[in-house]
Amino acid sequence: MTASAPPSREQLLHALYEAAELEHNLMCTYLYSAFSLRAGETEGLSADEAEAVTRWRDGILRVAIEEMGHLTAVWNITAALGGAPRFGRGNFPLDAGLLPAGVVVKLSPFNEASLQHFVYLERPHDSSEPEGEGFGPELRFTRGSSAARLTPMAIDYDTVGDFYRTLGESIVAFVEHMGEAAAFCGDPALQLSPSEVALLGARPVVCSKTALAAFATIREQGEGAPAHSEGSHFQKFVAIRAELAALKAANPAFKPAYPAAQNPVLRRPARPEGRVWLEDEAAVATVDLANAGYALMLRLLAYAYVVPRPQPDKSLAVDLALGLMRAVTHLAERAARLPAGPSNPSCNAGISFTALRDSAPLPYGPSSARFFTERFAELDAAGVALAAGGDARAASASRVLTDLAKRANRGFESTAKAPPAKSPPATVAPAPVAATPVSVAAAAPAQTPPVPTVIDGVEHIRGKKLTLLYEVKKCIHARFCVTGAPKVFIANIKGPWINPDAMSVEGLVEIAHACPSGAIRYERKDGVDDEAAPPVNLIGIREAGPYAVRAEILLDGEPAHYRATLCRCGASKNKPYCDGSHHEVGFSASGEPPTGAADMLAVRDGALAIDPELDGPLQVRGNVEITSGTGRVVARVTQARLCRCGGSNTKPFCDGTHARIGFKST
Numbered sequence: 060m061t062a063s064a065p066p067s068r069e070q071l072l073h074a075l076y077e078a079a080e081l082e083h084n085l086m087c088t089y090l091y092s093a094f095s096l097r098a099g100e101t102e103g104l105s106a107d108e109a110e111a112v113t114r115w116r117d118g119i120l121r122v123a124i125e126e127m128g129h130l131t132a133v134w135n136i137t138a139a140l141g142g143a144p145r146f147g148r149g150n151f152p153l154d155a156g157l158l159p160a161g162v163v164v165k166l167s168p169f170n171e172a173s174l175q176h177f178v179y180l181e182r183p184h185d186s187s188e189p190e191g192e193g194f195g196p197e198l199r200f201t202r203g204s205s206a207a208r209l210t211p212m213a214i215d216y217d218t219v220g221d222f223y224r225t226l227g228e229s230i231v232a233f234v235e236h237m238g239e240a241a242a243f244c245g246d247p248a249l250q251l252s253p254s255e256v257a258l259l260g261a262r263p264v265v266c267s268k269t270a271l272a273a274f275a276t277i278r279e280q281g282e283g284a285p286a287h288s289e290g291s292h293f294q295k296f297v298a299i300r301a302e303l304a305a306l307k308a309a310n311p312a313f314k315p316a317y318p319a320a321q322n323p324v325l326r327r328p329a330r331p332e333g334r335v336w337l338e339d340e341a342a343v344a345t346v347d348l349a350n351a352g353y354a355l356m357l358r359l360l361a362y363a364y365v366v367p368r369p370q371p372d373k374s375l376a377v378d379l380a381l382g383l384m385r386a387v388t389h390l391a392e393r394a395a396r397l398p399a400g401p402s403n404p405s406c407n408a409g410i411s412f413t414a415l416r417d418s419a420p421l422p423y424g425p426s427s428a429r430f431f432t433e434r435f436a437e438l439d440a441a442g443v444a445l446a447a448g449g450d451a452r453a454a455s456a457s458r459v460l461t462d463l464a465k466r467a468n469r470g471f472e473s474t475a476k477a478p479p480a481k482s483p484p485a486t487v488a489p490a491p492v493a494a495t496p497v498s499v500a501a502a503a504p505a506q507t508p509p510v511p512t513v514i515d516g517v518e519h520i521r522g523k524k525l526t527l528l529y530e531v532k533k534c535i536h537a538r539f540c541v542t543g544a545p546k547v548f549i550a551n552i553k554g555p556w557i558n559p560d561a562m563s564v565e566g567l568v569e570i571a572h573a574c575p576s577g578a579i580r581y582e583r584k585d586g587v588d589d590e591a592a593p594p595v596n597l598i599g600i601r602e603a604g605p606y607a608v609r610a611e612i613l614l615d616g617e618p619a620h621y622r623a624t625l626c627r628c629g630a631s632k633n634k635p636y637c638d639g640s641h642h643e644v645g646f647s648a649s650g651e652p653p654t655g656a657a658d659m660l661a662v663r664d665g666a667l668a669i670d671p672e673l674d675g676p677l678q679v680r681g682n683v684e685i686t687s688g689t690g691r692v693v694a695r696v697t698q699a700r701l702c703r704c705g706g707s708n709t710k711p712f713c714d715g716t717h718a719r720i721g722f723k724s725t
Contacts, residue, residue: 064207065236066229068140073211074226075137076145080157081219082133083148084164085180086126087412092177093119094391094410095168095319103314108306112315115169115299117715122292125259125280132260132273135250136230138364139243139264146361146418151411152322152333159215160196165333166409167194168319168395174300181281181293184218220278227274234267242267248367254680254697255363255377319395319409325350338400342408345397345453348441349390350413352460355434356383361420362427371668372423374680374698375470378670379431382463385675386442389456428471432464439464462673469616508555522559525567526582529557534578535605535624535637544570575599575607576637577622592621595663596683598701600693600711602650604628605637606701610667610683625669625677629705634724635671648710650688657692660684674724676713677701685711 066074096116099109134144149157152165162180167173176191203215216222234242243266251261259280264270281292306313320335325346328334337343359380366373391410399408421427442457511518511529518529527547540548546561547570559567564585571579572590583589596610605624612619614635624637628646631638640646660682667681678700685693693711700713704722707714716722 065232067209068142068233070211071140071229071233072137072142074214074229075133075140075142077158077213078133078222078226079130079137079145080148081162081222082126082130083146084151084153086123086130087151088164088166089119089123089126089177090388090391091166091319091409091412092169092173092316093123094388095316095395095407097315097317098392105310108310108313108315111302111306115302115315118295118299119169122281122295125292128258128260129277129281130260131251131256131258132262132264132277134364135260135262135264136270136273138250139245139247139270141245143419144361144364146357146420148414150324150414155197156200156202159202159217160199161217162219163190163194163196165194165322166412167321168409169316171300171303174296174303177296178293178300180219181291181296182218183293184220186293219281223274223278227271230267230270230274239266243270246367248369249364251363251377252368254368255374256381257698257700317395318406320399320403320406323394323399323409323411325411325413335399335403335406337408337411338402339398339408341448342394342397342399344441344445345390345394346408346410348438348445348456349387349394349410351438351441352383352387352390353410353412354415354418355431355438356380356387357415357418358421358434359383359431361418362423362431365420365423372428372471374668375466376431378678378680379435379463379467379470382459382466382672386438386456386459386463389452389459393450393452393456432467432471435460435464435467459673466616466670508549508558510555511557518557520555520557520559524564524583524585525559526584527557527559527567527571528580528582530578530580532633532638533576533623533636535576535639537575539573539575540570540579543573575622576624577620580620590621592664596665596667596681598679598683598685599690600627600650600652600685600687602688603646603648604641604650606677606711608667608669610681611665613666613668615670616668619669625703627701627703627705627711629703629722635669635677635703644705646705648705651691652687652693652711654692655694657695660695660697671703671724672700674722675700675704675717677703 093116096112097104099113100106104112137144158164163176167176172191172193174191175189176194179188179190179194182188201215202213204212214222214225216225243264247263247265250263252263253261255261259276260273262269262273264273279291303315320337322334323337323346324334325337325343327336337346359376363373363376363380366376387410394408394410397408398404399406421430439460442453442460446454446457509520509522511520513519516530516532518531520527520529541550544562544567547558547567549556549558562570564583568581568583568590571581581589592611593609597608599607601607604627606627608623608625609621611621612623614623625635626637626640627648628641628644630640630644630646632640662682663684665682667679667683670678672678678698680698682697683699684695685699687693701711702709702713702716703724704717704720706716706720706722708716
């Protein structure tokens with residue numbers, strides 16, 4: 060890329076590959092620092108110190124998540140230009156020349172020096188912030204060349220913000236030379252979007268305007284943000300630095316983090332300088348599994364970029380990748396608390412983020428599904444073996460890996476079978492939840508209720524023209540049945556209590572449609588179609604109560620009919636379904652949250668996949684309108700993470716509180 064000629068597509072892709080490596084590396088270094096932080100008073104902190112360190116950990120993790128968003132934006136721009144995104148990187152510490160001489164990246168635990176290093180990396184262009192102690196470059200050199208070359212050449216830059224400014228200028232020059240349509244020739248369906256992941260960078264890139272907007276967001280949010288930019292990565296790290304200094308002044312012995320190794324490695328390194336060889340068996344097993352989870356996460360994200368939207372494997376791959384990060388977090392935190400080994404008695408271990416030799420995407424198709432299910436099974440087995448030692452973090456990681464292995468098996472099999480989106484005939488659209496039951500004037504004469512047949516926990520009560528299905532474990536006692544059809548649903552009697560022939564078929568169908576939990580369903584015998592999917596997918600938020608779902612529901616990968624009430628208080632003994640426990644625990648949550656993103660969806664029906672995340676929220680994918688208890692639109696989305704621990708401050712959406720309060724879904 061020179062000032063005299065526009066860059067070639069090859070040169071642009073080369074620069075974007077470096078941008079991807081840079082964001083990826085920064086994300087890993089921030090995570091490593093956060094994983095080394097101590098947790099609470101049980102790990103040697105005072106109450107005030109524990110509160111501050113928890114806040115720092117959350118803050119650094121949020122920065123790392125934003126770096127993931129930056130990385131996604133770079134991947135999307137790469138795909139938009141017709142390239143294959145870069146998922147690989149060099150192992151830590153990076154060799155000189157992979158980045159400009161002034162940019163040093165290595166794994167280090169949280170301390171004053173590493174924190175100052177973060178401040179330096181995220182500094183604005185005109186900042187005089189110094190580099191952290193021990194993070195200076197081994198040698199000074201110039202990578203760039205001003206001569207015109209066909210071979211892509213690296214460029215030099217002082218700050219990350221400078222790099223993105225140069226990239227933006229190169230995009231503009233390329234588009235001026237090629238034209239918008241020719242420049243952005245990649246298939247947008249291959250990119251990641253808000254339908255797959257809730258990251259700011261997951262916005263489709265289709266032109267220079269959207270590409271430059273992504274670069275601007277990266278600069279403003281973190282790298283190159285002005286010194287006064289509130290909430291930038293630079294300002295966040297500066298604030299932590301000030302608070303750390305104050306706590307150190309009050310207690311010079313304050314140690315907020317474990318002494319995790321700088322640049323740990325799993326095998327004896329050819330060049331030992333600046334690296335710590337891990338020898339402790341427990342540490343090696345922990346880091347080995349953490350690295351394998353991290354590598355599989357990259358493979359899944361790469362795979363998501365070769366699966367075109369709307370194939371469900373795309374969302375599945377992203378969901379599984381994000382789930383792996385939860386397991387990796389537990390393992391990485393454990394590693395930082397284990398000794399490195401006899402050769403390095405003064406430091407602990409740490410996840411090394413070992414990179415695969417090649418992280419290129421696997422081909423889209425059944426062979427990749429087989430690879431992923433096999434690999435998850437291997438990680439699951441290793442997690443079970445590690446958890447047998449009794450460590451709480453290893454046990455938590457194992458639970459996550461077991462859950463992900465099951466989801467991978469189920470998901471890669473069921474995505475090919477997912478029913479296509481469809482709109483039901485207008486004549487059989489279900490009535491609203493609050494519909495008034497029809498008259499019972501046409502009811503048949505009263506008779507003794509038939510004895511039900513129980514199949515897989517569902518009572519089948521056979522009438523002359525209709526078989527009623529009643530599933531007690533889903534029932535939330537909304538009472539639309541016993542109040543709307545008291546001769547059919549006979550309360551307070553012993554023995555059989557449901558008589559399908561005591562009301563007209565059409566009237567009974569309306570009563571079933573009004574049941575919000577789906578506990579009451581039916582099978583008609585008169586040749587008329589059974590219940591069909593609603594024309595608009597809805598998730599209603601009940602005041603101090605559950606989510607009421609109306610859609611073609613795929614719950615945890617399995618068809619779950621068209622109605623369900625799902626727990627959001629965290630107390631149900633029948634998760635993910637509501638069992639009324641919100642009354643017992645005094646759950647208090649508004650059914651009227653504020654309206655958020657509510658742009659009309661292009662498609663409003665179709666399958667709605669709801670995957671209850673282990674010890675976490677409900678991951679919802681599909682076209683859906685989230686409504687208040689009075690029917691007001693709260694949001695129209697194609698994916699969301701809905702709180703089910705009861706503690707989120709952004710209900711109905713998850714804010715991560717489940718992790719802080721130790722929510723257990725099983």
